[in-house]
Amino acid sequence: MSNDPGTVPSPESRIHGCLLGGALGDSLGYAVEFDPIDEIRRRFGAAGLRDFSALGGGTHFSDDTQMTLYTVDGIVEALEWANSGVGADANACVWLAYLRWLDTQGVPLPDSAPQPQPRWIDGQDVLRHRRDPGNACLSGLATGEMGTVFRPVNPDSKGCGTVMRSAPFGLVPHIPADSVYKLSTDAASLTHGHPSARQSAGVFSLLIHLLVQGASVPEAAQAALAHVLADPEAAPELHERLEAAIRLAGQAGPGTVLSPEELVRELGEGWVAEEALAVGLYAVLATAPGTQGDGAPDPADHFRAAIAVAINHSGDSDSTGSIAGNILGAYYGTACLPADWLAALEAPEVIRSMAGQLVAVTSG
Template identity: 30%
Template sequence: MIGYLWINDAEAAARWVPLRANPNQGGWWDDRLDDAKARGLTPSEALIEMIRNPPGSSGVVPGSLTVAPHSAAVDDLAGYAPRERPWRASAAVLLGLAFGDAMGYPTEFMTMEQITAAFGPWHEMEMPLSSDGVVRVTDDTQMTLAVGEALAEITTSPRATGGAWGAAQSLAPAQVEAALRRHLVAWLHSPDNNRAPGQTCLNACAALERGIPWQDATVISSKGCGANMRVAPVALVPGLTAEQRSGIAQLQAAMTHGHPTALAASDLTAHAIWLLSHGCALDDLLTQLRLYALQSRRKYHGDWLGDLSRKAGAPDPATYIAFGWDECLSALDKVTEALRTPDRDMDPSRAVGAGWVAEEALATALYCLLVVHGYRRAPIQRGAHSSGDSDSIAALAGAFAGALNGPRFWPDEWTEVLEYRDRLLALGQLWD
């Protein structure tokens, strides 16, 4: 035995994984895969051809064809240690989100021609500094802090048994809703809330301040990206169950954006960050997200969402939430299609979507991450250099890149002058 071949037709992907003990054997399998791709074969067609006509003296063991849940399982079979959550992943995610937000801030309402004239090619973009030498962010980062600090407040109680983990596992929907309400209203009245915040967030937070049920305060018809631009902290709180992460991700979205797609896209965004920060390989990411969406498609979190589906006029809760997941699945399909013929120099908003709505912000940010293979600062540069909602796209791309790479990839000189640096790092320190 010298290694394994895996293929995935849905992502047009294939790879040779040699046994760790014999990493230099079997390179001809890579050559055969490359040749098959050049001839236009699908991965499964290539595998069938190699089973029937093995290269050289090697061959596929008869009867060994099977299904693996993800490529990490094949790495495990080959003897490679699984990646664990990177040290300080939380800090890396939050810093990445803020850096992307800051880089996309000045380009949000510019055309591609204007962006190129002002900042040069996308891969040469630098972090913009304000006149006082500070890296300024938008309401994307401000609202992320509101969500993060609300969760920190209720998971660090000294009375909680088991520390932060015990506090997280005992969270109740009413407790989370009350904390989110306090912090969102505080953001509404912050003197720093002058970065062109979305009207949906402003209206809903004003209604929340009046003390009415959040299901009446939310803007039922809105699925704007304000729902998921701020969800990253939900993926980072240690000790949450999968059910809690999903419920909280959807609740924090639903309190301002009541459309089912806003809920599903927020849930999926948090899950993407959680997957990447726990070692999901880039070549598995879209497959894992699609699987999660399919499994969640008709799961309505009644404990967290209450009667929101009824207020939205849906015939039943499952139908309500399924609509949102279906739109997210369609958005993932757009990413897959765009990556079949990847063009790093194409405007991401043209390749996938402008990102003004939640599922497009997620999809376009994923594209920005994947088209550059998650390398260093390239995901946020590519997201900021776009004709759509560039700050939100780049913010999510930065959160994904941080989850994938850890904090060492963000330049210290950026962190030192970042607005809200201390608050972001405090959350990172708490959760890491």
């Protein structure tokens, strides 16, 4: 799975592709997030939900896209300060962004919490709807305490709310991979204290970083696994799920992609961090051009096929779909995004605006 040298996507295309791709996967998956696979098949047929056209009145994106965009906003604010010659704590900027997101969910902050200054993103009405936010994200922020690795909030929580929002850390250019990983794990600690929640987010951001640097998806996946293997403090369940996703995808061929039941049995439902990462990554790797006996790669076909695998299972379909969409968009850029899906996407102008802000502060 490699980009043709003549069609290597630009950094701008990768940023837009990653954010829009994640929103597409999130939106399609959100329509079936709480449905078991039997109900998905009853509603949409034996192949499950495969296209926005099957939804009739359309669908919304979830808290996954909301928090991803607020992650972008925190990064943008930190880089705005840096570009003006003022040092800023990047994780504090992300924390303040998440506190502003918490306000959009109708959760009051305690008096001990800082009162962040409003920014452009806060005025976008589409981001002020409550779309089934994760309990740990809400409760961790509502403490008013800035969680860290050493002073964790929700120390036993390892929900996928860390992974699904963490792609933007991998989109920041000109910083080393270790810094990407630290930025991501520090931000995960703001809401989740379990090592797997933090490390899964860091590995996902590292994977996105490697794709933006020009690696293929299999190369990036192997490098991410190597990072986990080299960490003596790595959560064993993260290693097990990541290794299983890569191994099982390597066994895929025409007609041999895991069934939804097999997917859940082998990799999990995606409600926790390492499972969501594994399912999203497996969906991308197992449906890559060449594995299905097809010819020349069509990025949009790959996108459609991968999202179908990522969302059609009994589990957290919006998060696994979002992760798969982030990966494909970072790899192919906007070339993989189906035009008819983009036409059905909620508030694409808000997502494009946030992508544009990240491009502006990283391309100077």
